[in-house]
Amino acid sequence: MALTGLDIFKKLPQTNCGDCGVPTCLAFAMKLASGGASLDLCPHVSQEAKDALSEASAPPMREVTIGQGENALKIGGEQVLFRHEKTFFKPCGFALVIDDSMEAAEVDSRLESLKKLRFERVGYELKTDLAALKCASGDKSSFAGLVEKVKGACDLPLVLMSDEPDVMSAALDVCGTGKPLIASATSDNSNAMTELARKHKCPMVVRGGSLEELSGLTEKISKAGVKDLVLDSGSRDLSKTLENLVMMRRSALKKKFRPLGYPTITFPCQETQDEMLEAIHAAVYVMKYGGIMVMNNLQPWSALPLFVLRQNIYTDPQRPMQVKEGFYEFASPGDSAPILVTTNFSLTYFIVSSEIESSKRPAHLGIVDSEGLSTLTAWAAGKFTAEKIAAFIKKSGIEDKVKHRKVVIPGYVAQIKGELEEELEGWEVMVGPREASEIPGFLKSWQ
Amino acid sequence: MSYSAPIDRYTGKINKVEIGTGDARVQVGGETTQPFYLFEGEMPNRPRLAMEVCDEAPGDWAKALEDVLGDVWDDPVKWAAKCKDEFGADLICLRLLSIDPNGADKGPDEALEVVRKVADSVEIPLIIYGCGNAAKDGEVLKKVAEQMEGRAMVLGPAVEENYKTISAAAMGFGHNVAGETPIDVNMAKQLNILMTNLGMPAQRILIDPSTGALGYGLEYTYSVIERDRLTALQQNDAMMQMPIICDMGREAWKAKEAKVGTDEHPEYGDPVKRGIMWEAIGVTSLLVAGADIVVVRHPETVKLMRSTMEGLGVK
Numbered sequence: 001m002a003l004t005g006l007d008i009f010k011k012l013p014q015t016n017c018g019d020c021g022v023p024t025c026l027a028f029a030m031k032l033a034s035g036g037a038s039l040d041l042c043p044h045v046s047q048e049a050k051d052a053l054s055e056a057s058a059p060p061m062r063e064v065t066i067g068q069g070e071n072a073l074k075i076g077g078e079q080v081l082f083r084h085e086k087t088f089f090k091p092c093g094f095a096l097v098i099d100d101s102m103e104a105a106e107v108d109s110r111l112e113s114l115k116k117l118r119f120e121r122v123g124y125e126l127k128t129d130l131a132a133l134k135c136a137s138g139d140k141s142s143f144a145g146l147v148e149k150v151k152g153a154c155d156l157p158l159v160l161m162s163d164e165p166d167v168m169s170a171a172l173d174v175c176g177t178g179k180p181l182i183a184s185a186t187s188d189n190s191n192a193m194t195e196l197a198r199k200h201k202c203p204m205v206v207r208g209g210s211l212e213e214l215s216g217l218t219e220k221i222s223k224a225g226v227k228d229l230v231l232d233s234g235s236r237d238l239s240k241t242l243e244n245l246v247m248m249r250r251s252a253l254k255k256k257f258r259p260l261g262y263p264t265i266t267f268p269c270q271e272t273q274d275e276m277l278e279a280i281h282a283a284v285y286v287m288k289y290g291g292i293m294v295m296n297n298l299q300p301w302s303a304l305p306l307f308v309l310r311q312n313i314y315t316d317p318q319r320p321m322q323v324k325e326g327f328y329e330f331a332s333p334g335d336s337a338p339i340l341v342t343t344n345f346s347l348t349y350f351i352v353s354s355e356i357e358s359s360k361r362p363a364h365l366g367i368v369d370s371e372g373l374s375t376l377t378a379w380a381a382g383k384f385t386a387e388k389i390a391a392f393i394k395k396s397g398i399e400d401k402v403k404h405r406k407v408v409i410p411g412y413v414a415q416i417k418g419e420l421e422e423e424l425e426g427w428e429v430m431v432g433p434r435e436a437s438e439i440p441g442f443l444k445s446w447q
Numbered sequence: 448m449s450y451s452a453p454i455d456r457y458t459g460k461i462n463k464v465e466i467g468t469g470d471a472r473v474q475v476g477g478e479t480t481q482p483f484y485l486f487e488g489e490m491p492n493r494p495r496l497a498m499e500v501c502d503e504a505p506g507d508w509a510k511a512l513e514d515v516l517g518d519v520w521d522d523p524v525k526w527a528a529k530c531k532d533e534f535g536a537d538l539i540c541l542r543l544l545s546i547d548p549n550g551a552d553k554g555p556d557e558a559l560e561v562v563r564k565v566a567d568s569v570e571i572p573l574i575i576y577g578c579g580n581a582a583k584d585g586e587v588l589k590k591v592a593e594q595m596e597g598r599a600m601v602l603g604p605a606v607e608e609n610y611k612t613i614s615a616a617a618m619g620f621g622h623n624v625a626g627e628t629p630i631d632v633n634m635a636k637q638l639n640i641l642m643t644n645l646g647m648p649a650q651r652i653l654i655d656p657s658t659g660a661l662g663y664g665l666e667y668t669y670s671v672i673e674r675d676r677l678t679a680l681q682q683n684d685a686m687m688q689m690p691i692i693c694d695m696g697r698e699a700w701k702a703k704e705a706k707v708g709t710d711e712h713p714e715y716g717d718p719v720k721r722g723i724m725w726e727a728i729g730v731t732s733l734l735v736a737g738a739d740i741v742v743v744r745h746p747e748t749v750k751l752m753r754s755t756m757e758g759l760g761v762k
Contacts, residue, residue, distance in 0.1 A: 062686050083679070084670040119714065120664070215450040238758035250453040259448060272758075276724065276747075277665045280755050283728045287571045287669070300716025304704060307662055312666040313732075350663045358507070359702060 003053070005030040011049040012042065019043055047225050052153040061261050063090065064203050064228045064291075066130065066181045067157020073129045075230075075266055075291040076263030081249060087316040090263075092286055093129035094306065095159050095294045097269050101136040107146070107289040111153045117303045126307035129154065130181070132294045133171070135162035140170040147174045159205075159294065165192035176200035179291075181266070183207075184232055189216055194224050205265055211247055212233070222259075229262045230291060236270045238281050245289040263291030265278055268287045279306055279425070286310050297385035298414035320372040321346035327396055328353065333362035338446050339398060340408045340432060340439075343370035343378045353434045359440035364402065368392045379413045385418045390423035408432040408442075455480075455489045457539045459678075459683035461739070462650050463492070464623055464690050466538065466598050467572025473537055475653075475739040476690035481676060482737045483759040493761040494734050496749045497574055497742045498536035499696045501528045502561045503545045509706035511722035513745055519585035523561055525570045531569045534746035535753070539696075540574040541565055546587050547578035555590035562591050566598060570678070574742070576694070592616035598605065601625050601692070604655050610638060612645045625692050627655035630667045632674050632687070636639040653692045653740070660705075661729040668693070669736045676737035693733045696744035699726035723747045725726035731755060 020041040022028040030051075030258045031037035039045060039053055062207065063077030065149035073093045075205075080086045084273050096117075098110045111131075118127040131150055135143040143162065150158065155343035158180035160171045168182060185193035190206075197204040204227050206221060208214025220231055233244035248264055268281040275297035282293040286309050323344045330353070335376040343354050344432075356363050368389055370378035376412050378384035393399070393407065405427045409416065411434030420429045455736060461476040475495055480488025500658050504521040505512075519525040523541065530536040545551040566573055575591055577584025588602045589612055603625030605613040617624040626642060628634035635654050643649050654675060659668045669730055679687040699705055705725035708718050715721055727748045730741050734752070743749060756762070 075676065082664070082673055083672070084674055116714070211452070212450045215448075219448065238755070239483070239485070239760040242483060242759065246484065247452055247486075250455075251450070254755060255453055257450065259450065274754075276720070276727070276751055277754055277758070278749060279724060280727060280731050281758070283731045284735055284755075284759075287732060299720075301718075301721035302724055304715055304721065305724045307703070308662040309665070309732065311730055312662065315666050317666070317670060337458070347659075347664045347667075354663070354701060354703060358701075 005033040008053060010139050011045075011406060013044045013046075015044065017044065017102060029201060039080060059264065059348060060256050060260075061249075062227065062229070062372075064145055064230055064263055065092070066159070066179060066203055068179050069415055071129075071156055072179075073157055073292075078249070078263075078289075078430055079253065083313060084317055086114060087318065088314045091310050091314040092290050093292045094298065094303070094310075095130035095132035095292055096128055096284070096298045097132045097134055097161075097294060097296050098146065098150060099134040100139075100142045106271065107149070111150065113298065114154050114156060115226055116364040117298060117300065119304055121308065121311065122321060122349070124311065126304075126311060128298065128303065130292065131156050132159040132161060132183075135164070135167050135171075138164070138167070138214055140164070140167040143167050144170040144174050147171045148432060151178070153173050157181070159292070163189055165189050165196060168193065168196055172200045172202070176202060179203065181205060183230075185217065187213060189223060194221050194226050197226045198224070201231060205230045205232050207232040207234050209415070211244060211251075211260065214297060215257070219259045231260060231262050231264045232267075232423050233264070236267060236290060238271060238284065240246065240280075241266060241271070242284060242337060245285065249289040265292040265294065266290045267294045269294050269296035275302065278302075282306055283309055322369075323349040323367050324370040325367055325369040326363045327398055327401075329363075330356045330365065331362040333364050335401060335403045337362040337364055337402065338408060338443065339364045339366060339393075339402060339406065341366040341392070342410055343368060343375050343384050344372065344373045345372050345378070348374050352439065355436045355439040356443065359443045361440070361443040361446070363443060364398060366392060366396060366407075368396065375410045375412045384413065386423050388417035389416075389420055393424060393427075406430055410434070452486075457488060457680040459688060461679060461690055462652075462688050464650060464653060466601055466623060467570075468597065469570070471570040471572065471598065472753055473572050479680075481680065482735055483761060485760050490761050491761065493756050494738060494741075495537035496693050496730075496752055497538035497540040497610045497692075497740055497744075498530035498749065499535060499540045499542055499742050499744050500530060500565065501542045501544050502558070504550060504710075508744075509700055509718075509722050510708070511645075511706075511719040512700060512721070515746055516744075522561045522641045524564050527565045527569045530746075531571050536571065536749060537570060538574055539565065539573045539577055540580075540742040542576045542697075543584075544578055545585060546580075546581055546583055548583055554689055555587045558587045559591050559594050562595060563670070565596060566600075571645075572600065573598070574603070574740070576603055576625075576691070579604075581606050581608035585612035588613050589616040592620045592622050595622075596620040599623065601653060601695060603627065603644070603653070603692075604694075605638070609636070610642055611645065614642045614645055617651065618645070618647045623651040623653060625653040627657060630657045630659070630671045635671075635675060636678075636684070639689060641655045643686070646658060649689065652689045654687075654689045655692050655694065658693045658698050658733070659723055660695070660702045661706060661732070662738060663698065663702055665729060665732060667733050672733065672736035690739035691737055692736045692740040692742070694742045695730055695733060696726065696742050699729045700744055723751070726749045
């Protein structure tokens with residue numbers, strides 16, 4: 001439960017020493033309560049108070065990091081049930097399964113997939129996040145061999161899938177320093193698995209046959225000192241998994257129920273044999289609180305839509321997605337292709353660019369940084385003005401790429417034509433259509 | 448600390464709307480909970496899949512669509528029959544492209560002729576969507592409503608500029624109306640209020656929230672549907688309790704990612720499966736958000752969504 005500033009103040013030294021950078025303990029407590037400061041800033045707070053406060057001020061859902069370095073995946077830390085209430089913070093991860101009973105050629109092809117399943121979209125990289133290594137053979141040296149091979153060939157963090165502590169221990173001896181995700185602790189093996197997670201300082205999946213059982217397990221494991229946990233509700237069908245994901249998220253956020261205050265993992269790979277349905281199950285979990293989706297089939301044709309869905313769902317509703325400022329080329333435009341400009345609101349860009357593409361006409365599309373606002377709004381807010389457009393065109397270098405000096409502005413800002421011609425000496429400013437759907441017709445009549 | 452399931456209760460429920468007549472009629476809506484949350488409420492009618500049929504042959508549809516529809520798409524009657532018989536469509540969404548003043552500019556009589564033929568040849572219910580030109584859609588749908596009296600079709604999209612014409616005609620001749628607003632809860636509610644003020648029964652209105660494709664504004668549609676639905680269920684707001692219809696097929700298949708071949712983007716993989724997934728994953732998100740009817744183009748999407756809904760416990 002969130003503490004008030006006064007609750008926190010009572011646990012502080014109350015010396016007003018100012019060492020934390022804030023003049024008084026009360027002011028510091030207020031900052032802590034609002035999330036504007038961290039308790040570490042106070043060098044004098046007692047361990048007892050620290051424990052009490054960090055327990056109480058811990059976010060309702062823990063954030064868990066898998067792997068290390070720039071490829072590490074951070075999941076959890078979510079604060080809302082619906083993205084419109086604030087935003088979903090930590091994009092979920094996709095894992096591709098490789099098991100130790102697969103032929104070497106299959107293993108190689110999956111390793112290759114992990115490298116290839118990367119796409120760039122509006123300046124963001126979309127990629128697979130994890131390799132999920134599964135011990136299907138039951139043999140620890142076979143599994144350790146696979147781990148060794150994958151570790152050498154792929155720089156993504158690993159999920160290690162085996163319920164046998166012996167097998168897990170052998171795998172961790174190979175890759176334990178890389179903070180792989182141990183999967184899984186169950187009521188049958190939790191003591192031994194917890195010991196391994198503690199020894200190797202690794203995050204761990206906990207699987208229960210029901211949410212009651214799962215809650216009991218996480219409580220026990222966290223008391224034993226392993227707190228970076230990921231929840232597997234144990235269900236392997238779409239309907240029950242959806243229900244469990246909703247129950248876990250609500251328990252964590254609405255009831256502040258600590259035993260379920262962790263991110264989740266799902267297994268579309270174990271729910272269906274159909275590769276398309278597998279992707280659709282994963283899509284449901286992207287929207288409904290899945291933290292990691294473990295996939296048996298992840299091909300470019302399924303990965304691209306899934307990754308774009310993740311990008312859409314995890315976009316901050318208060319901060320529209322923006323496209324990087326610059327010129328974008330269509331159909332290898334030469335030095336006589338028309339120049340169009342518009343704003344950097346991603347939807348504006350998508351709509352305009354898809355219309356230009358569908359016209360199959362060459363064009364240079366200039367995207368002006370308008371802080372993510374759409375054309376009319378940007379103009380009204382002074383973010384898409386003659387001055388800004390002129391400055392953009394001059395610094396963009398487009399003048400070296402085309403022979404002509406004509407630029408097309410969106411029909412909705414026709415009023416800036418005169419002003420823009422003044423700013424851009426020697427240029428003719430043409431007023432384009434108001435609606436993107438009229439762009440193909442406009443381009444076809446371009447001389 | 449022991450676990451107890453955090454079940455929510457809702458005060459509102461979604462209206463039931465009947466489309467079509469006789470044995471083939473379809474009921475949508477009636478939910479008493481969020482989509483597929485069967486652990487705390489009911490979803491008496493599974494969401495329906497309407498397949499899009501156009502009254503003129505499409506010029507530039509993706510190859511994945513041409514492969515399965517190309518043999519029938521110059522004839523809306525054959526096209527509709529194939530959707531019903533072979534592809535298992537729940538409804539047909541007949542889009543009157545030919546009435547577009549910027550296109551073939553056909554008149555109300557010609558449009559009516561097509562509607563009548565399609566309606567007489569397939570028993571499943573029809574959604575008649577105009578070309579998007581508000582004035583022309585109003586003129587044509589008025590005629591269609593009159594002449595197809597009592598067939599309980601869905602007419603739309605009714606927008607700010609033509610809702611009076613379309614809802615008056617729908618009201619007078621026993622049809623339903625789909626009101627479209629640009630991705631905004633308050634505007635959707637406002638249009639519902641305006642239509643009901645004219646006398647249109649709330650039980651014959653559908654909300655079309657405007658649909659963005661995967662990667663092209665889907666997140667806006669997704670969140671506005673979630674908000675529509677929460678307003679209806681949690682706040683018991685009668686002006687938001689209409690079932691939701693989403694026109695996804697044409698948006699999904701407009702996306703570059705759904706239609707480019709491997710020559711342009713080899714890294715995108717199989718173009719047919721990719722196109723289907725672009726549509727199907729978009730539709731999945733609309734269903735999870737709360738759509739009751741989704742208009743789609745590819746038969747494989749229909750199949751996948753059926754299996755998915757079954758998997759979610761709604762048959």
